[in-house]
Amino acid sequence: MKIADLKFMPDFYDRYIALVDENIDLIDGLYTSETIFENTIEKLIQHQDYRYKPDKWTPKELLQHVIDTERIFAYRALSIARLEPKALLSFDENDYAKNSKANNRTIESLLREFKLVRQSTSILFESFDEDVFHETGISFKIKISVLAIGFTIIGHAKHHMNILNERYFINK
Numbered sequence: 001m002k003i004a005d006l007k008f009m010p011d012f013y014d015r016y017i018a019l020v021d022e023n024i025d026l027i028d029g030l031y032t033s034e035t036i037f038e039n040t041i042e043k044l045i046q047h048q049d050y051r052y053k054p055d056k057w058t059p060k061e062l063l064q065h066v067i068d069t070e071r072i073f074a075y076r077a078l079s080i081a082r083l084e085p086k087a088l089l090s091f092d093e094n095d096y097a098k099n100s101k102a103n104n105r106t107i108e109s110l111l112r113e114f115k116l117v118r119q120s121t122s123i124l125f126e127s128f129d130e131d132v133f134h135e136t137g138i139s140f141k142i143k144i145s146v147l148a149i150g151f152t153i154i155g156h157a158k159h160h161m162n163i164l165n166e167r168y169f170i171n172k
Helices: 026-035 038-046 059-081 093-098 107-126 146-168
Strands: 136-139 142-145
Touching: 026 107, 026 146, 038 107, 038 146, 059 093, 059 107, 059 136, 059 142, 059 146, 107 146, 142 146
Parallel strands: none
Antiparallel strands: 136 142
């Protein structure tokens, strides 16, 4: 399924979906993007403790945020796929980052975890059929489909790769 198969574009998440190639199949996109951060390992290690502003995350915290968010999005997709009638809760990304202890980890361990989480997400989405992809639910206060969550997952990682390139991997 492709972005054109979305029956509607969810508010807020559209900014992530817009970063995904509209010609890519969701499942292919999930699998091919599991290595999105691997080509930058040297830069990640070099800048692992860098904050471009005092209140911003380190690259380690950013990677942990992407991992945590993907797990939450995958749970939301699963919940909607199983027809959960209740609205799904939000989370405070800054509290999660603050409490993650990501800075005590290595870049290599974070990248290994990201890849495994992405593989798990890919297998989850492979298990869905077309009807499931069009199921909708409420994520916090926003109506979203399972398919839109899948593209959001790909776009969210790309968004943070862009931030790394624009704000971290610069000549200081």
